[in-house]
Amino acid sequence: MFERYRTIVDDWDAFQASLARPQPATLRVNRLKADPGALRARLEERGFRLEPYDWYPDLWRVAEEPFSPALTLEHWLGWFYLQEAAAALPVLALDPQPGETVLDLSAAPGGKSTQMAERMGDRGMVVANDPDVHRLAALSHNLQRLGVTSAVITRADGRRFPGGLAFDRVLVDAPCSAEGNARRSRRARQGASRHQRRRLPAVQAALLRRGLALARPGGVVVYATCTFAPEENEAVVDQVLRQAEGSVVVEPLPHGLPGAGGVTAWEGRRFLPDVEACRRIYPHHLDSGGMFVARLRKRGPVPWEERGPEPAGADEPAPAWTEPDPGLREQVVEWLRREFGLTGSEIDGLHAYGGQGQGIWLARLPRVPGWTAVRSAGIRLARAHGATWKPTSFGLMHWASGASRNVVDLDRPSLEGLLQGRQIAAPPGARLLRRGWVVLRYRGQAVGCGFWDGTRLRSALPHERAGELSSILRRESSTSSAVAAAGHPAPGDQGAGDRQA
Numbered sequence: 001m002f003e004r005y006r007t008i009v010d011d012w013d014a015f016q017a018s019l020a021r022p023q024p025a026t027l028r029v030n031r032l033k034a035d036p037g038a039l040r041a042r043l044e045e046r047g048f049r050l051e052p053y054d055w056y057p058d059l060w061r062v063a064e065e066p067f068s069p070a071l072t073l074e075h076w077l078g079w080f081y082l083q084e085a086a087a088a089l090p091v092l093a094l095d096p097q098p099g100e101t102v103l104d105l106s107a108a109p110g111g112k113s114t115q116m117a118e119r120m121g122d123r124g125m126v127v128a129n130d131p132d133v134h135r136l137a138a139l140s141h142n143l144q145r146l147g148v149t150s151a152v153i154t155r156a157d158g159r160r161f162p163g164g165l166a167f168d169r170v171l172v173d174a175p176c177s178a179e180g181n182a183r184r185s186r187r188a189r190q191g192a193s194r195h196q197r198r199r200l201p202a203v204q205a206a207l208l209r210r211g212l213a214l215a216r217p218g219g220v221v222v223y224a225t226c227t228f229a230p231e232e233n234e235a236v237v238d239q240v241l242r243q244a245e246g247s248v249v250v251e252p253l254p255h256g257l258p259g260a261g262g263v264t265a266w267e268g269r270r271f272l273p274d275v276e277a278c279r280r281i282y283p284h285h286l287d288s289g290g291m292f293v294a295r296l297r298k299r300g301p302v303p304w305e306e307r308g309p310e311p312a313g314a315d316e317p318a319p320a321w322t323e324p325d326p327g328l329r330e331q332v333v334e335w336l337r338r339e340f341g342l343t344g345s346e347i348d349g350l351h352a353y354g355g356q357g358q359g360i361w362l363a364r365l366p367r368v369p370g371w372t373a374v375r376s377a378g379i380r381l382a383r384a385h386g387a388t389w390k391p392t393s394f395g396l397m398h399w400a401s402g403a404s405r406n407v408v409d410l411d412r413p414s415l416e417g418l419l420q421g422r423q424i425a426a427p428p429g430a431r432l433l434r435r436g437w438v439v440l441r442y443r444g445q446a447v448g449c450g451f452w453d454g455t456r457l458r459s460a461l462p463h464e465r466a467g468e469l470s471s472i473l474r475r476e477s478s479t480s481s482a483v484a485a486a487g488h489p490a491p492g493d494q495g496a497g498d499r500q501a
């Protein structure tokens with residue numbers, strides 16, 4: 001299917017050979033939640049063999065996997081993100097810094113938004129945008145799973161993303177024909193339709209133009225796709241550079257990143273020589289998928305830039321998120337103390353936002369832009385439940401591991417039973433239970449919310465999270481019975497007292 005690229009791929013035989021091999025998994029450590037050394041030790045003691053890339057030591061090739069890394073508690077807890085190697089490059093090219101204001105114009109399901117926030121130390125603001133409501137759910141899930149508190153999620157067509165903020169950096173990870181996913185996706189092997197191929201370059205160029213308009217003068221914009229097609233890559237960059245009339249330049253990617261240069265001619269068309277500084281990553285370079293990355297610098301206003309913020313549509317509701325609520329924050333601290341014996345310091349540096357009917361969100365953001373496109377900010381701690389609050393499982397997972405009241409330490413069989421819908425009497429690990437919501441803790445880590453009715457305990461984890469955790473526990477128990485049968489203690493099976501780094 002890629003025969004038409006024979007003349008541009010740097011090593012055709014290696015390219016063909018890599019496409020015929022299965023693609024290894026790669027994982028990216030999330031330093032917001034995990035210490036790389038501790039994570040590596042925990043995975044390797046269960047038989048994973050991990051090889052860090054020298055150009056990105058927090059990205060590990062999974063050289064041996066006794067089972068899928070997605071079926072580990074560490075993945076479920078957000079200690080790492082399964083990100084394929086080539087997909088990690090655009091954010092390295094963007095190089096976001098702590099404290100900056102950064103836009104991810106096409107963000108779902110969140111691989112690169114979580115990577116940006118992690119590299120920024122969760123300081124500054126990542127605006128993660130996508131128009132697709134189903135993909136937004138995955139984006140929100142991943143940002144919360146990885147413990148990102150500096151992100152705002154918006155839903156907008158990126159071509160019309162609202163103005164009003166001058167971004168330090170913008171990532172345009174555009175929708176594309178996704179040929180670079182051919183090793184792992186049958187759909188990508190089938191290829192995009194002719195209609196899509198005709199339509200995509202115009203959408204991509206419009207997204208890139210909007211990204212450039214939204215960046216501040218001097219800001220960086222990275223344009224990326226996961227396809228090999230020059231029509232969606234160099235041709236788009238070439239077109240936008242010409243329209244920019246010198247206000248935008250292509251910059252080389254940071255030294256040491258892998259890949260081949262951009263192509264300057266394709267099917268009779270000649271592109272500006274500048275596009276050679278773009279980077280093409282073919283599957284044989286990294287034993288990965290494919291990627292195209294262009295790093296652009298905005299030197300001054302672009303010719304299509306409109307001035308000032310765009311007014312919200314007259315009939316749109318007023319944004320609910322703009323200002324944090326210090327009174328609400330005080331109530332949150334009091335609630336954490338009263339209900340779970342926490343100190344309140346768990347949420348130091350976080351602001352409380354109470355969206356209309358949205359519950360309570362905690363974000364490391366002193367303000368949220370007043371766009372009607374905003375859907376959430378930070379991590380949801382609780383939902384309104386009549387006159388009281390019901391904690392979310394993500395909220396407890398991130399902030400309630402140190403609970404000393406209304407908390408239950410569970411062993412694996414008890415937790416498995418709860419997740420399967422059984423109700424259990426309070427196990428020996430229960431502390432100061434009062435009727436109401438409780439923290440469920442497993443191996444020293446809060447894993448979610450339960451309900452104690454005075455005599456019985458049940459799980460209140462969301463269905464999907466409970467299902468994933470059940471599969472992980474089943475996997476753990478099959479591994480430990482196999483090891484026990486061989487006469488060894490099961491690694492990582494130290495019971496409820498095993499606190500994580």
Ligand SMILES: C[S@@+](CC[C@H](N)C(=O)[O-])C[C@H]1O[C@@H](n2cnc3c(N)ncnc32)[C@H](O)[C@@H]1O
Binds near residue numbers: 106130132158
């Ligand atoms: C390559 S994927 C993004 C992957 C994501 N950046 C990540 O790392 O997880 C492209 C995304 O573009 C989104 N998209 C499609 N049309 C768009 C538009 N008009 N504006 C913004 N995003 C769009 C799709 O919904 C899809 O989620």
